Amino acid sequence: xxxxxxxxxxxxxxxxxxxxxxxxxxxxxxxxxxxxxxxxxxxxxxxxxxxxxxxxxxxxxxxxxxxxxxxxxxxxxxxxxxxxxxxxxxxxxxxxxxxxxxxxxxxxxxxxxxxxxxxxxxxxxxxxxxxxxxxxxxxxxxxxxxxxxxxxxxxxxxxxxxxxxxxxxxxxxxxxxxxxxxxxxxxxxxxxxxxxxxxxxxxxxxxxxxxxxxxx
Numbered sequence: 001x002x003x004x005x006x007x008x009x010x011x012x013x014x015x016x017x018x019x020x021x022x023x024x025x026x027x028x029x030x031x032x033x034x035x036x037x038x039x040x041x042x043x044x045x046x047x048x049x050x051x052x053x054x055x056x057x058x059x060x061x062x063x064x065x066x067x068x069x070x071x072x073x074x075x076x077x078x079x080x081x082x083x084x085x086x087x088x089x090x091x092x093x094x095x096x097x098x099x100x101x102x103x104x105x106x107x108x109x110x111x112x113x114x115x116x117x118x119x120x121x122x123x124x125x126x127x128x129x130x131x132x133x134x135x136x137x138x139x140x141x142x143x144x145x146x147x148x149x150x151x152x153x154x155x156x157x158x159x160x161x162x163x164x165x166x167x168x169x170x171x172x173x174x175x176x177x178x179x180x181x182x183x184x185x186x187x188x189x190x191x192x193x194x195x196x197x198x199x200x201x202x203x204x205x206x207x208x209x210x211x212x213x214x215x216x
Contacts, residue, residue: 009049009050010032010049012049013031013036013049013050013051013065014028014031014032016051016065016066017031017065017066017069020066020070021070022066022069022070022073023073024072024073026077026099026100027069027072027073027096027100028069029099030072030096030099030100031065031068031069031096033099034092034095034096034099034124035124036048036049036062036065036092037049038120038123038124039056039062039090039091039092039095039120040054040056040062040090041054041055041056041057049065051064051065051066052064053067056089056090056113057110057112057113057116057216058110058112058113058213058216059206060089060110060113060206061089061205061206062089062090062092063089063092063093063152063205067203068092068093068096069096070185070200070201071093071150071152071173071185072093072096072097072100072150074171074173074185074187074200075148075150075171075173076171077097077100077101077148078101078147079100079101079102080101080102080147081101081102081147081148082101082102082103082104082105082144082146082147082148083097083101083103083104083105083146083147083148083149083150084104084105084106084107084139084143084146084148084149084150084165085097085104085105085106085107085149085150085151085152086106086107086136086149086150086151086152086153086162086208087106087107087108087136087151087152087153087208088106088107088108088113088114088117088131089108089113089117089152090113090116090117090120091106091116091117091118091120091121091129091131093106093150093152094106094117094121094126094129094131095120095121095124095126095129097129097150098121098126098128098129101128101147101148102128103128103129103130104126104128104129104130105129105130105132105143105146106129106130106131106132107132107133107134107135107136107139108131108132108133108134109133109134109135109136109209109211109212109213110213110216111133111212111213111216112216113216114131114132114133117131118131133212134212135210135211135212136151136153136208136210137159137162137208137210137211138210139161139162139165143165145165145166145167145170146165146166146167146170147166147167147169147170147171148170148171148172148173149162149165149166149170149171149172149173149174150172150173150174151172151173151174151175151208152175152205153175153205153206153207153208153209154175154176154177154178154179154183154204154205154206154207154208155174155175155176155208156176156177156178156179157176158172158174158176158186158188163188163190163195166188166190167190168190168192169189169190169191170189170190171187171188171189171190172187172188172189172190173185173186173187173188174186174188175203175204175205179207181204182202182203182204183202183203183204183205184199184200184201184202184203185199185200185201185202185203186198186199186200187199187200
């Protein structure tokens with residue numbers, strides 16, 4: 001299905017990312033290549049290129065483009081990296097990641113979202129992305145460890161079990177704070193001495209909840 005993008009709006013979309021400080025050229029290219037309008041609800045297509053979060057199915061959201069680009073940039077991705085995403089949502093963030101690394105495993109607790117995201121990613125030939133219906137707080141042992149981990153829903157704290165899934169020199173990005181209110185984007189870097197934690201910017205995400213949703 002062809003993108004219904006409005007070229008002037010897409011141009012402003014890219015310009016806004018640069019104005020707000022996104023400078024990684026690979027991230028900017030990925031943001032340009034992936035058609036955000038294919039990941040939003042049909043009723044929101046006209047607003048797809050605006051720098052704002054939009055509602056999607058199951059009471060979830062697709063993050064504003066700046067936040068997607070900023071979190072991606074903070075991961076410092078390299079082509080050989082294997083990435084874990086917790087909270088697939090529409091699949092937009094996973095599509096961006098797919099252009100920048102070797103492999104993406106993205107986990108979603110809502111079957112409706114997992115199925116629709118998988119279909120979009122297949123349509124865009126994001127063949128290095130695996131969408132898994134599962135619990136982001138209970139990553140299967142067989143999934144292995146990851147060079148990078150990105151959490152796209154608010155955690156009250158980063159579980160140690162999740163941090164331990166990072167490879168040496170790995171990086172984890174997650175919004176941390178109360179489920180109702182403002183969170184802080186936290187960057188954890190795994191070093192030889194342990195973990196280095198850095199607080200970045202204030203954000204607002206839907207809650208990260210344990211388990212697989214019984215409905216939807």
